[in-house]
Amino acid sequence: MQNVKKYFTEGLIQFTILLSLIGVRVDVDSYLNGSYSPLEINDGPSSAYIQTPFHSLRDNWDGYSVHPKCPELDYFFACRRLLDEVRALGSPIRFPTQLNAWLVHQVPDSSEFREPPNSTSNSNVSAGPLESTGEEANDTELLAVDESHTAAQLSEPGPYPSTGVCEIPNEEVEELKGRIQEYGDEGREEPVSLTQLALSSTLEHEGLLSSGAPLSSSEDPHPPDIDQHWSQFLSLPIYEFDDLDPLVPQQLSDLDANISSAISQDVSLRDAMVTGSVYDMIPQRGGVRTLVARQPRGPLFRLESTNSSNSSPGTTTGLAALPNAVVVNGTRNGSSSHGALEGCLDEAVFDQINLLGLDGCLETMDVQLLGILQSIDPRVLEDLDSDSGLSLESSSRGPDSPSASEVSSSSSSSFFEDEGGATGYSSEVDSLPSKSIANYDTWSPVDFSESVWHDHSYSSAAFSQPSATTFPHKAIKEGPFSDEDGEDDEDRELSRDELRTRALHVPFSAAEIVIMPVEEFLELLEGHGLSPAQVAFLRDIRRRGKNKLAAQNCRKRKLDAITGLQEEVERLQAQRNRLLRERQHTAKALGAAGQRMEHLSRDIFSRLRDGSGRPLTPERYTLQCEANGRVVVQNIRRPSVATTTAGGKPDKRKKEKKP
DNA sequence: AGTATCTGTCATAAT
DNA sequence: GTATTATGACAGATA
Structure with a gap:
């Protein structure tokens, strides 16, 4: 069994490495020990x-x-x-896109190779091209090698799923059986190392494959010993499997339950990860062999996900x-x-x-x-884009308002680029329609006295709702929903500032007043004979509007900052927990090391004797490991004890005795 | 009615 | 000095 394990390990090491690259751990020992879980998915x-x-x-x-x-x-x-x-x-x-793994299916008898009926057997496949008539429990599979098959060939779709049958010409099967039997006998008598086999090259394989002794157990009610068969198989140098063209039917009934799902040759990673009929090999009708791996039943190469539902x-x-x-x-x-x-x-x-x-x-x-x-x-x-729950546009959109995406997508970024401020965050002002701009011609300044309003309904709808007049501002683009609402809806949703602005026949909406460039705003204030109250009103509108945007941006930034801090807190907590665990493990390891050290010290001291033949006690002596690795016994110096008259004497005596 | 949240506004400091 | 921005605080609206 040790030899088997050795060869198994050596033979599969390459494949193990390949699998390890993609996260599949191969536990050879567990397989050989009967646990039959050689493959685990990390x-x-x-x-x-x-x-x-x-x-x-x-x-x-x-x-x-x-x-x-x-x-x-x-x-x-x-x-x-x-x-x-x-x-x-x-x-x-x-990544290696192909896994050079090869499957040799056990076939009870070459005569049993035949075109399979459309029976489903115990697999979930309706019909395979070829199907062994022998009991699947008795089917055995071996790993063989062939590079001639490409992954594309193997993964070729077709109604040849997981029945696990090798289609090999009968005469070739017989020949191979004999060769394998012959080789297997040799291998049992004198196991050949992989290196030797590697040197032996193809000729030995030819001899192996051409040995005519039948391996099928169809005539033998007692299947061969598993170790024997594994010895036969594992004696093959895995890197010479490439030359193993014909597939060798083999019967390893004992292994059947364990290796029920062998792998096809040249399985690409893509194919290998397929669940269920992972190793389907598309039969080559005119070719020498056809491999169709059985539906994986055993643990070997059970590559399906840990999520069983994915099978x-x-x-x-x-x-x-x-x-x-x-x-x-x-x-x-x-x-x-x-x-x-x-x-x-x-x-x-x-x-x-x-x-x-x-x-x-x-x-x-x-x-x-x-x-x-x-x-x-x-x-x-x-x-997803908005990383905070702040609904900047919520107040500006009525039930019929376009979605935020529409607003943002249709809005003109040049609006705030001209302004130079608050460009980092989009707001409803982006979607200002040009129609909301009042017409200069229709504007007749009207005096008013009210200068301050606590207008909490100074909704951003004022920015998004169109005005009855138009504004010649060139930078303002028409929004996508300029004409959506009627006049009543507009009036209903307009803010008080907007309404007062309209009442004053100011040629600008409140929104435009807010977002227009300062030069233009000053020109508006100076060049139209406005009264001081009107000027103050317009300034207030502009100030409040800008402050509103600033407040929105500020709140959004605050939320972003809070979110970022929460994430950092979580990260730091995770880091702290990790460090605590590491410290705990370190302390535990340190304690264990200390105990081992103490145990060893006692053991050593129990074997040591001083000059007078008395055993050395750890209370008086200690072991010191020097830099060069030498371990020396040192006397524990107790200066405090030495100063005392009572305790000093025995120490002195000890020191005197020791040399 | 009490509460939480949103939002506009003011005051103020900073740019 | 003015305009703008940022932000805390306050208050009204709303769910």
Whole structure:
């Protein structure tokens, strides 16, 4: 068994390394020890094999929080984060896009190879091209090697799912059986190291494969010993599997339950992560062999996600559900994929991973994400954009008002760019329609006395609601909803300042007064013969309007600051907890080390004797480790004791005795 | 009616 | 000195 383990470990080390790159941990010992869980999927973010339940990763990956209103964006952000992490590993990153793993299925007897009926057997596949008639429990699979099969070939869709059958010409099967049997016997008698086998090269493989002794247990009611078969198999140098062209039917019934799901050859990462019929190998009708991996039943290479629901193609979650996943699939290598692959999140991720470093990879991703975003309600995105709950536009929009996105998208940024102030935050003033500008010709100054109003209904609607007159200001653009409301609605929603401004026949609306350039405003005040009260009124309008915008911006900044501080608090709390845990672990380790040290010291002292043959006590002596690694026994100096007359004598005597 | 939130406004300091 | 901006405080409106 040790030899088996040795060869198994050596033989699978390459494959293990490959799998480890993508987060799959191979536990060889556990398999050989009968625990039959040689493969485990890491839960880490690098585990691209997993059909990652991104919904569960939401809000805890890098503290990244996704807007709750947009579950689709969860997948988008999660996918993006994953890709970012991968990209962060270094550029260019090229993941192995193919896993050179090979499967040799046990076939009870070569005569049993035949075109399978459309029976579903115990797999969930309706019909495979070839299907073993032997009991699946007796089917065994071996890992073989062939590089000639490309991942595209293997992942080619078709009605050949997971039945796990090798289609090999009968005569070749017989030949291979004999070779394997012959080789297996040799291997049992004198195990050959991998290196030796590597040197032996193809010839030995030829001999191996050509050995004619049947391996099938169809004639043998007692299947061969598992160790024996593993010895046979593992004796093969894994790097010479490339030359193993024909697949070798083998019967390892004992292993069947454990290795029920072997891997196909040249499984791409994309294919390998597919759940269910992961290892489907599309049979080559005219070819030498056809491998169709069985539906994975055993733990070996059980690559489906920890989310068991993902094992069903129809229940894939995550980005898989996104409409563009199919598009991504189509871009890859012609391996249009089985239906189970489509919509697989991991697959999409791996598509992206595989495209890393390639030109246009980001474009592909962007196209995908663009499609995702396009399928999302723009309002959701708008909500994502606004990082605070401040409803700046809420007061300015009536029930019929356009959405915030419409306002922001149609607003003219040049408005505040000319103004030079408060450009950082959009407000309803952006959407000021030009029609709200009064006409100079119709303006006749009217005196009024009221100069101060506490107009809390100085709604920003004044900025968004059109006026009956027009304003010649060139910088003002017409808003998208200038003519939406009638005059009554306008009057109802206009602020008091706006109404008074209209009553005064001021050629500007309150909004324009607020946002117009200062030069123009001064020109307005000076050049139209306004009374001081009118001037004060217009100044108040402008002042209050600007202050209102400033207040809005200030509040938004405050909310942003609060949000940022809350996030920082969470981050620091997490860091503090982590440091506390580290300190606890360190203290625990330190205590354990101290105990070990004390134990060793006592042990050492119990073996040491002084000049008079008395044992050394740890109370009087200590062990000191010098820089060069030497350990010396030192007498504990007790100056306080030495000064005392009572305790000084025994110490002196001890010191005298010791040399 | 009490409360929370939003929003406009004022006062004031800073630019 | 003026205009503008930022911000705390206050108060009214509203849910």
